[in-house]
Structures are given as C-alpha cells and as structure tokens.
C-alpha cells in the first residue's frame with residue numbers, strides 16, 4: 171500500500187516502530203499535494219520546509235532514543251480558521267489576507283506538542299459561512315469525486331484534502347454542519363464533538379455559542395486517535411468542558427449489541443434525494459445486523475432548525491465580526507483616491523459631505539469592511555445586525571433563543587428512549603459548483619439535518635454509507651447526547667468494520 175493510502179493509525183504505528191521515517195511520511199503527503207492540489211484547490215498555504223524540518227527533528231529524536239509524542243510524524247491539515255504562527259490565517263477572506271496570528275490555536279499547540287506535523291492550511295467558505303466552499307475569496311474547492319461539484323462547506327478544503335489522500339487527517343470546525351456535511355459529500359468521516367469538548371481558543375469566531383472544532387479523517391478510528399490529543403479542558407476557553415478525556419481509541423471495539431438507534435420519520439420527507447434515502451435505509455439494516463435495534467423517535471421542532479440557526483448564527487457573527495474595522499488588524503482601505511492621509515492618524519479631518527461619511531474614521535471603517543468582506547459575510551452581518559436591533563430583538567433574536575431551547579429539549583426527550591439518532595447528513599449528494607450560488611435560501615436548506623446538533627450543543631458524526639449510481643458518496647449522520655463521543659465513534663467504527671464504503675478512493679487526474 172502506498173504511504174498516502176495508509177490510515178493515520180497505521181502511519182503513527184509505522185513511525186513509532188521505525189518502519190517508516192517521519193521524513194518519508196511527510197514527503198509522501200507533500201508530494202501528493204504537489205501532484206493533485208492543482209485540481210482540487212484544498213490548500214491556501216503549504217508549509218513544506220517547516221514540515222520537513224519537523225519531520226527530520228522527529229527522526230533525529232527517535233534515532234537518539236528520546237521519547238516521541240503520541241502523533242509523531244502524522245501529517246495534519248488545518249482549516250484556515252485556526253490560528254497558526256508559522257502560516258497565514260485568513261479564514262479565506264480578503265479581510266485577513268496575509269494575516270499572521272501572534273499565537274497558535276490551542277488545538278494546533280496540542281497537535282504540535284504530540285509531534286504531529288502541520289502540513290498546511292485548508293480552504294474554506296469565508297469566515298466559515300457557507301455550505302459549498304464557493305464563498306472562499308481564494309476560489310472554490312473541487313470535490314475529488316467529481317471536479318465539477320462542490321466538496322461541501324465550510325470545511326471543504328479539509329474534507330477534500332483527506333478524500334484526495336493529501337493528508338491522512340484534517341481539522342475542521344462545525345457551527346451548523348461544516349465538518350459533517352463536507353465529510354458526507356466527500357466520502358470521509360467527520361466528527362463534531364459536544365460543544366466545549368475541544369478548546370476553541372484561537373479558532374476565528376463565527377457564532378460562539380455554536381462553534382466547535384473536530385477531526386476529519388478516512389475512518390472513525392483515525393478520528394478517535396486525533397480526538398484523544400485535541401480534546402480536553404483549556405483554561406483559556408471559558409466554554410471548554412472540564413470532563414476527563416476518555417481513551418477514545420481503546421473504547422472503539424466494544425460490541426453494539428443492545429444499542430438503540432432512533433429513526434426520525436421527518437428525516438425522510440420532501441427534498442430527500444432517493445439515492446440518499448436508500449443508502450441511509452441500508453445503513454439502518456447494517457446496524458440491525460450488528461445487533462442494534464431501530465426505534466421511531468420524534469424531533470417535533472426540527473422544522474424550525476433552519477430559521478432558528480439562520481437567526482442565531484448571523485446575530486453572533488455580526489457581533490464577532492465587528493472587530494474587523496481596518497484599525498486593529500486585517501484589511502484597511504486605502505485613503506480615498508490617495509489624496510487623504512491614512513485614517514486614524516487624527517490629522518486630516520475632512521468635511522462629512524465627502525461620500526456621506528460622518529468622519530474619515532467612519533469612512534475608513536466602512537470602506538475597509540466593504541472591500542474586505544465578501545457578499546455572503548455581508549449578508550449575514552446585515553441580517554444579524556437587523557435581528558439584534560432595538561425593536562426587532564424580541565421578535566427575532568429572543569424568539570430564536572426560545573425555539574433553540576425547544577430543539578434542545580426535543581433531543582433530551584429522544585435520548586431517553588434511544589442511545590443515538592441516525593439519518594442523512596445532507597438531503598442530496600454533492601451538487602454542481604454554481605448550482606445554488608444565486609439562491610441563498612436553497613444553500614441554507616442544505617443544512618436541514620445538521621444544524622440541530624449545534625443548536626442542542628450535542629455530538630454528531632458523519633461517514634459514507636454508499637454511493638449514488640453516478641459514483642458520488644452518500645453520508646450517514648449519527649447524533650448522540652452530550653459527551654457521547656465514545657459511543658458515536660464506536661458505532662461508526664463498527665459500521666466501518668462491516669462495510670467498505672470508507673475505503674473507496676476517488677480517481678484523480680495525475
């Protein structure tokens with residue numbers, strides 16, 4: 171088997187025993203990136219030299235008999251929403267083009283301390299807003315299974331690079347489905363852990379009550395390996411949970427006998443592609459054969475998930491993105507026509523009349539934001555600002571918070587009678603690039619099965635459960651109660667022992 175086709179578990183074991191050097195491992199993936207990323211556009215930055223230096227240092231330590239970290243030599247790609255000191259962090263926005271954070275995200279630090287090798291930063295929808303990667307300021311990512319289609323989003327680069335064997339593991343973030351949906355559309359495995367399970371410090375904030383970082387890999391076993399390193403309390407993130415981190419990898423092999431899986435009838439309603447429905451139904455049959463029992467459950471407020479999410483997320487985004495004002499960091503508009511001094515130096519105040527701005531400072535803010543943000547980010551900021559404004563706050567934001575509580579309660583009730591809920595990740599397989607860009611509502615509806623997990627703060631995992639007749643992956647989603655990651659991973663792992671969908675690889679032009 172070629173190096174790039176090996177699982178993360180195998181690669182880490184091979185480096186530990188010395189069967190494979192960290193250098194050979196990292197070189198193989200860098201070579202694969204150089205060979206195929208021209209077709210996919212999954213990476214916004216590749217850290218070739220530093221990655222090879224790190225790999226050489228790991229090999230040196232091994233040769234000297236010194237201890238190695240738990241992920242020694244494992245190449246990892248990181249979504250460009252996570253801060254890295256050695257590579258720019260742009261969130262795929264012109265606003266942050268070239269921005270170098272002064273610190274590493276906690277997750278990046280944990281990976282580095284475990285001797286994982288960060289090979290690059292992955293493309294995404296701008297500020298993680300989108301479900302197709304077409305909102306990137308640096309061009310869309312292409313789905314490795316069909317280059318004319320979207321990989322999903324917003325962690326589309328992370329999903330596509332794993333699907334195309336450019337990294338064995340990638341880190342994504344999920345606010346309303348951005349790990350699970352692209353994983354589903356690219357035929358890989360993606361875990362959105364419970365809110366607070368992984369520190370968000372150094373993750374560029376989109377919607378802080380929903381954002382969660384998670385692993386994306388070819389299998390549940392590889393996700394478990396990475397989760398063990400990146401999960402855990404961080405005093406630097408007030409929302410991070412103090413609960414002990416279980417040994418996810420050691421819990422994978424327990425049998426599924428007696429597992430109760432919920433099936434939600436409304437998951438199979440209008441809008442669901444028949445090939446997706448069939449793949450998901452077959453997955454239920456596989457779980458039953460593995461000893462699980464299937465039970466009908468209801469999520470009565472699930473239909474309100476999309477409107478609730480698309481109020482709460484833009485409200486929080488409008489507040490979080492207020493920091494991009496051109497003054498502190500990020501893009502700053504050039505003074506008007508070059509005639510004015512840079513705004514903020516306090517010297518050259520011009521009359522308000524020019525351009526209708528109250529002051530040169532306000533003009534600088536407005537121009538910087540107008541130039542730096544793309545159209546979808548602006549739409550969200552406007553929606554959120556409107557919904558939070560006096561007079562509309564109660565009608566929109568406060569109401570959405572109340573509905574969010576009902577959605578949370580639905581899950582709590584459902585999880586009294588079942589251990590997990592299974593269903594589709596997305597209503598359709600990967601759609602064509604450009605198909606939904608003119609219709610934001612159609613794009614938002616893609617998230618109908620994923621936003622509930624974030625609104626409830628619980629865990630979800632997605633992985634392939636079949637292919638369409640035209641060869642596109644079909645994703646299955648399992649949702650579980652708070653801190654059910656061991657069970658989510660175990661159920662997905664058992665399924666992957668019984669099936670081969672996750673082994674299939676796309677054929678890319680060389």
Ligand code: GLN
Pocket residue numbers: 298299300301323324343344345346347348349376483617
């Ligand atoms: N597609 C959703 C959105 O556009 C989810 C994004 C995410 O999870 N970051 O908001």
